[in-house]
Amino acid sequence: MPEVAAARKIRLKVNGVAHEALVEPRTTLADFLRGGLALTGTHVGCEHGVCGACAVLVDGTAVRSCLMLAVQADGAELMTVEGLAESDGKLHPIQEAFVEEHGLQCGFCTPGFLIAIYELLESDPSPSEEAIRDVLGGQMCRCTGYQSILRAVHSAAAKLGAARSASATPGA
Amino acid sequence: MKPAPFEYVAPTTVEEAVSSLSGCDGEAKLLAGGQSLMPLLNMRLARPDLVVDLGRVAALDYIRESDGRLAIGAMTSKRSVERSGLVASRQPLLHAATVLVAHPQIRNRGTVGGSMAQADPAAEYPAMAVALDAELRVVGPDGERSINAEDFFVTYLTTALQPAEVLTEIRVPVLAPGSGWAFTEVARRHGDFAMAGAAVTVTLDAGGHCADAKIVLFGVGPVPVRPRGAEQAVNGERPGEDLYRQAGRKASEEIDEPLSDVHASAEYRRHLAGVMVRRGLAEAVARAAAARGDA
Amino acid sequence: MAVEIPKRLEDLPTSARRWVGRHVQRREDAALLTGRTEFIDDVVLPRMLHCAILRSPFAHARVVKVDTREAESLPGVVAVVTGEDALRWSHPAITAPDGWGTHCIAAQKVRYVGEPVAAVAATSRYEAEDALERITVDYDPLEVVADPFRAMEESSPLVIEEKGTNVMLQRVFTWGEVDRAFADAAHVFTEKFRWNRVGANPTETFGAVCEWDPMSLDLTVRGSIQSASHFGLGRAATFGLPSNKVNVKSHPHGGSFGGKGGTRGTDIACMLSRKAGGRPVKWIEDRMEYLVSGGSQAWDRHYIASIAVDGDGRVTGLDVKLVDDLGATGEGYGAISAAKPLAAFTGPYTIPVARYDLTLVATNKLPASPYRGMGPPPHFFVLEQLMDIAARGLDIDPAEFRRRNFIPSDRFPYTIPSGNEYDSGSYEEVLDKALDLAGYAELRRQQAAAREQGRIVGIGVASAIEPGVFDWNAYAVVGMQGTGVPEGATVSIDVLGMITVRVGFAMEGQGQYTLVSQLVADYFGVEMDAVRVVQLDTQSAPPSFGPGGSRLGVAITGAVLGACERIREKMCAVTARLMQTEPANIELRDGKFTVKGMPGAEMSVPEVAGTMLARSDLLPPDVDPRPEATHVWTAPGRAPADEEGRAKSYLTAAQAVHVVGVEIDPDTGFVEIFKYVVCDDCGTRLNPAVVEGQTEGSVAQGVGVALYEEYVYDEEAQPLTTTFMDYLIPTVNEVPAMEKVAVVTPSPFTPLGAKGCGEGAIHTTPAAVMCAVNDALVPLGVLAREVPAAPKRLWKLIRAARD
Incomplete structure (x- = not known):
């Protein structure tokens, strides 16, 4: 085992901002985002890929950032929970739905849920109950019992759908 | 729960990957989707000297049909398999096995080859491969060979892969009529x-x-x-x-x-x-x- | 100054209540949803180091030698501590029962797998973990005791030799003429039950950042700490420090459910900080540390229990014998979970006499911790199975059997045999509403039809009490001292009428900052956005215990409304002076101070506050010029427990009935919940959205412990459930959809009539699910006595029945 491995330079974009950094190969993406880029909204709950709290989008797909090395994200475009709301503070419709449906309590697992749901609704704007459960099944929440999160996903899908049809209406 | 130090290379071709593996003095590990290896690294249960990341070998990500068989690149994600219309129509058993693997967030990263090489006895893919009489294509220092699925899985978490070999493709026959x-x-x-x-x-x-x-x-x-x-x-x-x-x-x-x-x-x-x-x-x-x- | 705290919603000084009692969106949410809330692992301080802890792989072994020289020489490593430092700088943990504590790092021997033997502070967690691998420890393995019955034998190895026994406590509490009740009973039903270890598992583990100045010995601890004040007193005792040298700042936590623990890791980080010249040292417990050695495990119980029933189907006595395996030490306060059932020993029933034969035993397992509900959930699992067994024995419908034994509404306040007083309730109404919503009669018809087809279908109807607003006297029987659990709040109004509330507890998920804002906004007739809640550390905060024991919603309501009342009195005096009348003529309503009987003679809250802050020359001489007040609320009338442990302990008694439908797959033993109905009565619902959230989450945890979750050890006390692949937290696919309905019987004893409701459904869910499982198994003639009812167990039972 090497005592230390040489750090490598990586370049990536997170929430639209370009970064260049030196990382040790063994640094997980979660630790790099949190420690290296101070994006502490991504939470670490189990570090073995079960709880889903650390989900981030890498090139558009939701992944466990504890199960990825930072060096693997070289060249990638990422989005973390910090990238969801607009810069003026306006919440994303998924976030709004969480507020309205009481879809969070302690909020620690929530960033992972938001990212996973974001990916789901981007790829499948009106997902079936089965598709929703398939995705949420990979995210653990100990507070809510999930019922309010299910309601929030349905509500968010409706909000996003309404926004899409409004913007698709000619003259709107 | 942080990995022990290791050296890291990210080859862009299979040949480079093979030569990285054969050139390593100590233990080398192939990193595919990482959904099994990364937890082991984090727990320090896997302690390779060198991690060879296949993530940049773009040529290993494909799903094709030829000669009555589906050929799937080892670095194809399970998510791609799940979403493949070709797979769903030509070999629905593979599709069914795929959607039973963990959750979409895991399938996004987890690869076809990774599951085979991990050879977890409780995993879906090895059973799928044996059931479909899959052929596994392997490249090593001495060139390419193919292994039948039934011979590939040797014992618990152990395959017929030699230390410097890379699994590149899995071929499964399409569903026979009737x-x-x-x-x-x-x-x-x-x-x-x-x-x-x-x-x-x-x-x-x-x-x-x-x-x-x-x-x-x-x-x-x-x-x-x-x-x-x-x-x-x-x-x-x-x-x-x-x-x-x-x-x-x-x-x-x-x-x-x-x-x-x-x-x-x-x-x-x-x-x-x-x-x-x-x-x-x-x-x-x-x-x-x-x-x-x-x- | 005596303060009258509004007892009912109608008593608030508003004619159009806008916030309290309404479904209010939470003020906490925006920051949480955008990743801006500062959890403890987000804290970065200048010069901060990172701690990693080396833990014992043995359940019981002498520590012969610890060699840290190589680790110390690694680059990045700043400090290393071992058991010798713990002996030098700290005392054994304070425990209940008393005297069952050890040092935070094992010095002579390790007593459970995962016990710390050394620790490192380095410039990164990665380096700290590297350094752990360079520490060599010589162990001399000792015989292990992993079973509490073995531990009670003469020949058993001793976990703590100095004690001369592994029995931490053995007592029999007898409340009334129990022997006579059983002798006179028409029917007696006795069964054995087993509740396996389960635990909290919040998605955030424990973490702390500690700074211990080696010169002044001032100690500052930041952490995901449930009760900052209590934690601070614990650290002062552990390190022999004057309590005013310890300052604790609790950070928002990612859930707790009683299972944050973390004292050992904190104490270790403190010692590392002292060794590192006072540099801040961060310790973040990882998930495997949490599962193996954290505040993760509770309720490892072996029961034999009996009920006596008369010829009319009335329960006349309850006899419960409990052997509780608390693990290696008493540091986790697992013992209080064995004491808490006294607060609701006989459940919602008029059982007149009871006995509790309680044995707490030490073994080489992880010290047990609290967990949501703190002990009654297993007790109610036992009681409710016995109720069903008796109902079947007497051929009475289980719902009817419960109705017959419920405490009637006109008998409150009602004192139970174990001494606690229930404040109020409407148990029959709760039952009726639950049965109605469930379509109980139809469910029974469907069950009969399914049974005709050979399907294994069951319906459970269970009821339990959620004791709310704890007092220390509830745990006197296991050695907790004292009475009184304070919660304080300081309310201040500024010159523009904006209101700040200072509290001593951190956000944990139950929406109490929102509740505080609701209360103040309605009280002073302002928008909720005009109220800001600020959290203080222990050196500045008003007295505060924080969340725990289903208390904070009630307690903070008392504190906030008390402070508002005090401000109102001051402002009335000021307004009276300015209006040239008597304070008694001034009234606060809808944000205005008016002179009674003089329409138009009024001043707004900001006007009065502004005058007070700017023009002290105009104020009455005896009035404090600040529109600010602190009130500290505590449950009234708590007194020490008597010899038999009897006391008015928990102030409120919420009640619930759950109706559950299950089907068991005869081939696999899997349980599917096809119906889940909740009716509960937790008094006034201050924010129904939050109450419902607590209920839904607590049902999920109840389903987890009933069917999925279990900490497993082998015979050598090696933990086998060390990851989330093995300790099975329910996901969305395991938690049933729930139908809910509420009854509201306001408490006569609390601010606004609210009852404790945070722990909630876990009191009832495991009992109800197991009642349904056992109802399903009736035609097979077998009984599921063990929780969780994992498929492997049910399959075995079904197979045995069919062979």
């Missing part, structure tokens, strides 16, 4: 590793008797288990609940030494395997009958 199939498993929670599962394929002959039955069990032994006695018991027989039950019993008796852990004793696993065979056969025969009707 063939029925099922992929069943029982897991504590949706998405967990199975306590027991069965992949089944079967056809019905002109007289409506079972033929070509193939049964592969997983979660019950160090590698996917093929209960040949149960298969034979089915072939030539008229399908029905009694036959399925009998085949299930036979299959569970054929298991050598089922695994035992906190979720299931060996005895319980043996029993569950029989239940999975029974249910799988019923489902597969129903599909075979439907396929015959279509034809």
